[in-house]
Amino acid sequence: MRQALHIFKKDVRHLWFEIAVAITVVGAFTFTGARRALWLVDPATNRTAAWTLVMILLPLAWWTLIARVLHDEALPGDNQFWITRPYSWKNLLGAKALFILAFISIPMLLADGVIVRAYGLPLGAEMRGLLWSQVLIAIVFILPIAALSALSTGFVQLIFAILTPCVIALGVAIIAPDVVLGGFLGGSDWVQTYYAYLVITVAASAILVWQYSTRRTAAGRCLGVAAGILAVLGMTLIPWPAAFRLQSWLSKHRVDQSLVHVDFDSSSRWLTRVVIEGGDRVRVELPFDITGLPPNMMARPEGFSVRLQGPDGTMWQADQLLLRNAARWDKSFRWRLP
Amino acid sequence: MTNILRTIDLSKRFRKTVVLDHLNMIVPEHSVYGLVGPNGAGKTTTIKILMNSRQATEGVAEVFGCDSRRLSPEDFTQIGYVSENQQMPEWMTVEYFMNYLRPFYPDWDVMRAQELLRLFELPPDRKIRNLSHGMRMKAALASSLAYRPRLIVLDEPFTGLDALVRDELIEGVLECADGATILISSHDLSEVESFASHIGYLDRGRLQFSEEMTSLVDRFREIEITLANPSQSPISWPAAWLNTEQSAAVVRFVDTQFDQERTIAEVHRLFGNTHQISVNPMPLRAIFVTLAKAGRKAA
Numbered sequence A: 001m002r003q004a005l006h007i008f009k010k011d012v013r014h015l016w017f018e019i020a021v022a023i024t025v026v027g028a029f030t031f032t033g034a035r036r037a038l039w040l041v042d043p044a045t046n047r048t049a050a051w052t053l054v055m056i057l058l059p060l061a062w063w064t065l066i067a068r069v070l071h072d073e074a075l076p077g078d079n080q081f082w083i084t085r086p087y088s089w090k091n092l093l094g095a096k097a098l099f100i101l102a103f104i105s106i107p108m109l110l111a112d113g114v115i116v117r118a119y120g121l122p123l124g125a126e127m128r129g130l131l132w133s134q135v136l137i138a139i140v141f142i143l144p145i146a147a148l149s150a151l152s153t154g155f156v157q158l159i160f161a162i163l164t165p166c167v168i169a170l171g172v173a174i175i176a177p178d179v180v181l182g183g184f185l186g187g188s189d190w191v192q193t194y195y196a197y198l199v200i201t202v203a204a205s206a207i208l209v210w211q212y213s214t215r216r217t218a219a220g221r222c223l224g225v226a227a228g229i230l231a232v233l234g235m236t237l238i239p240w241p242a243a244f245r246l247q248s249w250l251s252k253h254r255v256d257q258s259l260v261h262v263d264f265d266s267s268s269r270w271l272t273r274v275v276i277e278g279g280d281r282v283r284v285e286l287p288f289d290i291t292g293l294p295p296n297m298m299a300r301p302e303g304f305s306v307r308l309q310g311p312d313g314t315m316w317q318a319d320q321l322l323l324r325n326a327a328r329w330d331k332s333f334r335w336r337l338p
Numbered sequence B: 001m002t003n004i005l006r007t008i009d010l011s012k013r014f015r016k017t018v019v020l021d022h023l024n025m026i027v028p029e030h031s032v033y034g035l036v037g038p039n040g041a042g043k044t045t046t047i048k049i050l051m052n053s054r055q056a057t058e059g060v061a062e063v064f065g066c067d068s069r070r071l072s073p074e075d076f077t078q079i080g081y082v083s084e085n086q087q088m089p090e091w092m093t094v095e096y097f098m099n100y101l102r103p104f105y106p107d108w109d110v111m112r113a114q115e116l117l118r119l120f121e122l123p124p125d126r127k128i129r130n131l132s133h134g135m136r137m138k139a140a141l142a143s144s145l146a147y148r149p150r151l152i153v154l155d156e157p158f159t160g161l162d163a164l165v166r167d168e169l170i171e172g173v174l175e176c177a178d179g180a181t182i183l184i185s186s187h188d189l190s191e192v193e194s195f196a197s198h199i200g201y202l203d204r205g206r207l208q209f210s211e212e213m214t215s216l217v218d219r220f221r222e223i224e225i226t227l228a229n230p231s232q233s234p235i236s237w238p239a240a241w242l243n244t245e246q247s248a249a250v251v252r253f254v255d256t257q258f259d260q261e262r263t264i265a266e267v268h269r270l271f272g273n274t275h276q277i278s279v280n281p282m283p284l285r286a287i288f289v290t291l292a293k294a295g296r297k298a299a
Helices: A001-016 A016-041 A049-072 A089-118 A123-150 A154-174 A175-179 A186-214 A215-238 A240-250 A264-273 B043-050 B093-102 B111-120 B133-145 B163-176 B214-217 B260-271 B282-298
Strands: A261-264 A273-278 A281-285 A288-291 A303-309 A316-321 A327-329 A332-334 B003-014 B017-028 B032-036 B058-063 B079-083 B151-154 B181-186 B198-205 B207-212 B220-229 B241-246 B249-256 B273-281
Touching: A001 A089, A001 B093, A016 A049, A016 A089, A049 A123, A049 A154, A089 A123, A089 A186, A089 B220, A175 B220, A186 A215, A186 A240, A186 B017, A273 A332, A273 B220, A316 B151, A327 B220, A332 B017, B003 B043, B003 B181, B017 B032, B017 B043, B017 B058, B017 B181, B017 B198, B017 B207, B032 B043, B043 B058, B043 B151, B043 B181, B079 B133, B093 B111, B111 B133, B111 B163, B111 B282, B133 B151, B151 B220, B198 B214, B198 B282, B207 B214, B207 B282, B214 B282, B260 B273
Parallel strands: B032 B181, B032 B198, B079 B151, B151 B181
Antiparallel strands: A261 A288, A273 A281, A303 A316, A327 A332, B003 B017, B003 B058, B198 B207, B220 B249, B220 B273, B241 B249
């Protein structure tokens, strides 16, 4: 611990300018964040451009700080002075974690606290949420850059490491958007997000521990690439039923599915329409009646099965069609078959 | 004498390039071991594997009797390592660098550190980035001697230094070594021959020889024979004789296993009567040139 503090003090001394910049941006975030509600209700005082600028600068300042502090004892390579000195990897990693905690997480927690107070909300009641937001900031903003910094020797390598997957993702998004955007999970979309968070957290933590304990960068980089592929593939391949089952399992509200019925709404038969749109496209509009839902619960359509029978007895059947483009329209829904 | 450093069948390959080929090397305690060889021979790779900065492909490297892959921070408190291409914390001043390193070493001697700064004439308040190459090497060395390490490893420390700075560094190392084992690598034999007690010659990843300097110098002799009967020529040269040359009446060779009685007896057995046998000791450089030529011829 003494060694970790010693390294921490050295980093503070070396990176005082970067620290000052990051703290200033967090200060600007606090100021704009506390006044944002006023700006939203009073267009005369609108400063949303300032807010946007701060929201761009904040991650940039953090990323610079993280990269600089980790690159101070760069891990890849074999010429750095510190690798033949009595550094304990646990203390070195601890020093870097302490630095990030001291100059990113704690200032951000304080900033969030000030904003919450500025909105007149009780700090004690919001503390859990504030701490959770710090965890999410760590997962989204800190861990990935820390892991990439641990696998690079300087800014050029780091920027290259950031840009390469972005360019690949852009290319894939043009060819196959579903791969990048993830499969459609409707109301269970959070499962994809949290799956990505989980992969990022596990992979980034593993890379950091691996790199600091062994400095075998090639293996670390392979792990990073594998994690990226795993995150994208997982998000694409998580099936809707699995996501729905997970959500149902975690939900505090139990629904007796045997009581829920979806029937043709015969009282609104007048809404039934079949429109030939031209070519081979036919629009079918059917009113449904959903009953048996517990009070204060809303049904959200996410998929259905279709069986169509023509006058000549020809059958067309499609199972588990997901409604990616389902749009709510008053109490009705307009669904477009994929 | 215990072995401070040892490699057992150590090999390193970078894809298809063999950098080290089953290297077996022993550095005894309290020795000053000069590891010499041409550029690209594998000296730096050997040292980096010993310092656990690089991984071997095969074999074992031991430091203080332990596998170098398991070198702990405690082990590094007993090792001073200086390399010509070491990346230093450029932003630190010399004084801050020394003060920063102090808590890492339980045996750090503050007085000695100051003495070293004086000895090497290092400006304490100058940033490392503003030091010349020679000064940087001195700073690295001073920071590696202040805690009286048991093992000092110097990887090509004199490359790019003028003669004066080189002599200052050598003096500094020898003055402050206090019986430490020193492993020093160099592509230039003259840099280490004046103070090395042991010498190892590495060429294309193979250790051509490794032994005490005195025994090396003792066993090499340049021999010139004036034959009584010029037509005589040996059927096969002894394996220990290198650089063999024969003109009408004169035979020259280098005996790599010189022993006064045995060599003379061998000469008489092969050539019969001789007019004169001249035995000359060889400077280290000549020994190396002979070995290098023989090695390349064999390859």
